[in-house]
Amino acid sequence: MTTSHSSAPNAPKSKTDLFWSFTFLALQGFGGVLAVVQRELVDKKQWLTLDEFVEDWAVAQIMPGPNVVNLALMIGGRCFGLAGALAALAGLLLAPTIVVLLLAAAVAGFADTAVAQGMLRGMGAVSAGLIAAVGIKLMGALKNNPMGMMTCIAIGALTFIAIGLLRLPLAWVLLSLGPLASVWAAHCIKQRGAA
Amino acid sequence: MLDLSLADWLSLFTHFMSLSLLAVGGAITTAPDIHRYLVDETHWLSDAQFTSSIALAQGAPGPNVMFIALMGWNVGLNAAGGLGAGWPAVALALWGVCITMIGILIPSCTLTFVATRWAHQNREMLAVKAFKSGMAPLVIALLIATGWLLTGKHENPAQDWPMWAVSAISTLIVWKTKTHLLWLLAAGALLGGLGLI
Numbered sequence: 001m002t003t004s005h006s007s008a009p010n011a012p013k014s015k016t017d018l019f020w021s022f023t024f025l026a027l028q029g030f031g032g033v034l035a036v037v038q039r040e041l042v043d044k045k046q047w048l049t050l051d052e053f054v055e056d057w058a059v060a061q062i063m064p065g066p067n068v069v070n071l072a073l074m075i076g077g078r079c080f081g082l083a084g085a086l087a088a089l090a091g092l093l094l095a096p097t098i099v100v101l102l103l104a105a106a107v108a109g110f111a112d113t114a115v116a117q118g119m120l121r122g123m124g125a126v127s128a129g130l131i132a133a134v135g136i137k138l139m140g141a142l143k144n145n146p147m148g149m150m151t152c153i154a155i156g157a158l159t160f161i162a163i164g165l166l167r168l169p170l171a172w173v174l175l176s177l178g179p180l181a182s183v184w185a186a187h188c189i190k191q192r193g194a195a
Numbered sequence: 196m197l198d199l200s201l202a203d204w205l206s207l208f209t210h211f212m213s214l215s216l217l218a219v220g221g222a223i224t225t226a227p228d229i230h231r232y233l234v235d236e237t238h239w240l241s242d243a244q245f246t247s248s249i250a251l252a253q254g255a256p257g258p259n260v261m262f263i264a265l266m267g268w269n270v271g272l273n274a275a276g277g278l279g280a281g282w283p284a285v286a287l288a289l290w291g292v293c294i295t296m297i298g299i300l301i302p303s304c305t306l307t308f309v310a311t312r313w314a315h316q317n318r319e320m321l322a323v324k325a326f327k328s329g330m331a332p333l334v335i336a337l338l339i340a341t342g343w344l345l346t347g348k349h350e351n352p353a354q355d356w357p358m359w360a361v362s363a364i365s366t367l368i369v370w371k372t373k374t375h376l377l378w379l380l381a382a383g384a385l386l387g388g389l390g391l392i
Contacts, residue, residue, distance in 0.1 A: 063303065119384040132342025133370045145332070
């Protein structure tokens with residue numbers, strides 16, 4: 001099963017390629033891997049277009065489990081089936097597990113010091129910015145959305161208010177706004193097909 | 196030193212398996228329940244070990260789910276009586292890593308793999324297309340909200356404005372330039388380590 005429908009210029013060459021690509025990006029991802037995934041897979045390797053990345057990310061987000069793990073399973077599985085999914089998953093998890101355990105053994109005690117706490121704070125502030133920037137970049141993909149830009153902005157604004165300002169639980173927001181938006185999207189796709 | 200029976204390890208495994216399908220929005224959403232189970236109920240993990248597992252996983256490369264591996268590691272170490280016990284302690288700690296990581300991953304990975312394969316095979320179906328298009332603005336807004344929340348958890352503006360500035364500047368740099376992300380993180384660690392933010 002290859003990505004013949006895909007309009008992305010490139011695809012992973014082999015399971016080994018998948019494994020090492022995910023190892024490489026996992027080891028660059030401090031405070032979460034998402035920002036690196038977007039930059040590596042869309043901007044650099046071009047395995048996915050921005051539109052495809054948004055679609056895949058929507059699914060990865062809605063499924064239970066770590067988002068980036070889900071994304072790795074999806075990309076690996078689409079190219080090389082179960083073996084591909086496992087290769088991507090192993091790449092994503094193996095090296096970081098070894099690194100974090102070595103780190104735990106080495107710095108036992110250091111993690112609680114003021115300097116370490118300060119460093120984590122600083123990296124946290126930066127990674128907050130990285131995640132927000134990925135969101136801003138992905139907004140470009142909404143241009144092709146069948147619901148139209150204005151509706152997308154309205155849905156996005158509602159989501160932001162619910163999660164960012166009102167701090168409602170994620171599951172509530174996804175389960176209430178998600179089906180509404182999907183039904184409206186279905187309506188728009190049908191209309192566009194009829195026109 | 197803890198004394199964990201085979202039944203205890205099994206209960207640890209099944210507990211993480213049951214959490215797996217509840218982890219919508221990432222593994223970190225299960226942290227409060229893990230705290231209740233490992234720290235408050237069973238006392239297999241100390242409060243300090245719990246907190247430093249999360250902090251360390253955030254400071255290390257890789258997905259955030261690594262904090263689960265560290266918790267398994269620490270439970271194993273506690274069961275062996277600490278790193279001082281030598282290689283048997285390392286072996287038991289690695290066993291703990293396998294138990295917690297495989298437990299948290301198997302259910303959600305199986306579901307994701309099967310469901311997304313079905314969705315890919317039926318990608319021309321209206322429901323699949325509508326789901327992906329309808330969810331797109333939601334998940335994009337969710338990312339921006341996550342960035343906002345991570346920045347905004349510091350409640351004192353007069354004191355915390357440098358944190359906000361660092362977040363805003365890094366957003367701009369990532370958005371507009373191709374600067375390597377590691378440079379930005381290193382700069383953040385440096386500013387934080389020196390106590391400037």
